[in-house]
Amino acid sequence: MSVLAARIGEQGFPRPPEPGLTPADVITRAEAIAATLVERQQETEDRTFYASDTHEAFTKAGFHRILVPRRFGGYEFGVDTFMRVSMALTRGCPSTGWMYTLGAAHALAVATMFPERTQEEIFAAGDFVCPATVMPAGTAERADDGGWVINGTWSYCSGSPYATHFLGHALVSRSDGEPAPMMFIAPRSQWRRLDDWGQQLGLRGSGSHSITIDNGRVPDHFTLDGHMSEFSVADSAPGLRLHRNPEYGGGPLSFMNLESAVLAVGIARGALDAYEDLMRTRTTLFPPVVQRTHDPDYQFWYGEAAGLIATAEAAILNATQQWQEACAHGPATFTREFEMRIATICRQVVELSWRAVEQHLLPTAGSSAVRRGQRLERVWRDMSMLHTHAGFTVFLAAKAQRELAKARFDIEEVPR
Template structure:
């Protein structure tokens, strides 16, 4: 499928400073909801609505589909603010909502099929654990069980990786397996509630199970291609973020939540001890 030259440019894209301020403005309400979020073991619906109202879910969504396509590092600053109120919300904003960046690297046909009908998408991922793909006519049959899929309860789709034995490689006597990523819809996977952690409870990092689901070829790509500097869907977008090697950038998704939560703990300690006098 060849992309046309029409690109939907987002209206009213906030500046980096503005979206960081929008995150900072949410801190008081996030503090109020922190206990509820822990009890739910997932993000409260109201918090997801607040994050979307602030545009935080669109930081790395391509402009072609109504997103902001912002500079790399914006997610760190945003999560650093949110973490002052709720570490799980910071994790969700940075780790989960940044997955639109990965979907923006997928094959052209997959993006053109998905984004127009779901421009406000939250994209889940599940890579820990494992699965496998078996080639069939027009695509693959996917099976697997993956762990730690943060934010999956609020996801509009998910990206998973599965092992695939290339028939041509096997036929020539090779045994090497390759990994492919697949874009799957909510009706293709089961969410298994296994998330009973002591920390980051509200990230809802549950298991995802897929049984005998057909995935069209265009909704898959080799993992090495998606993570490289020339992924199949990068041609659709202007920003460099869809063409850089993924791994060295991916690790920064954790930076903002850690910095924000540390700052929040320090602030809480200072507030609790500011009026304390005398011996313990």
């Protein structure tokens, strides 16, 4: 039997590295690996991205194939499995979890939106790491062969150090002279990563470097007109027809919002872990001097934060379930109203997570617990950085609520 034949399963699809791997297996692996990430947070920040041996461990564990379709040698385990893996890794190290999540998540979007020919080429290697940005930048011009020549620089490309591809938006001059966004996928050979990350307030190890493209060339079938946030699966969902899995017919916008929220929960759970360590190892500041676990005030602060975080976790897992159920009902379920309802849930998830850390854990931990390099100090910086992300500050915190109301009441935009 040839090597190729040995890799082909009963359905004619390439076998993944571990054909018997289950969703429970990868979640267990993520929780085990997460425990090892805690002590490596400082080196990850210093490097500005997680270590090569961590990347190899993620690859070996199957994390980069969770959302890759079975047709291309992926595990196709589903969004709920991906969210639990993301939450576990982020709990261990926010920067590492952020970098992994925003590098691996876009396998779902690519498998949903792009045609079969494109997917065959993009997923050829099986493992897939693809940062994406929503801010249109740079330019795209037609090449003589019908493809595109792309130039520009895109910031905040989380996951870029080990990326196989980049999913971005460039501006194209249309017939009326007005620039319009075009989505494109650029293989690793067409771009380079800039050394411009690590001086930010938080998430310094998230590998969120800029990507620059100088006269990069991509074929036409590596592009889609419009912006990812405006892609309607009700109008077109090539992945649903190709893979016959309803999750490749779900809305990319609502899935992107789920990503932001699950990261917030993971970070907050890490903060609670750090606070629990302080509860077990430190005493109260004023008489009676007792271990913090025995003090009513610390018991209350811990319980209040734990309740907020547990509520946030329950909400994000339920929102994920709603998203999956909507997929099962078909692309038509992903109306603007449904997408915005998921977005408003995600907004509250982030707020609950932030409130637990900012109002209860950080103020009561003690100043020595928030010295530079301490776990709780780092978590606070990381959550503060999350609050500056445009997906949260601009969309979830300001726009989603209005868009939900307008969709519910069928209100068109009123010119000013």
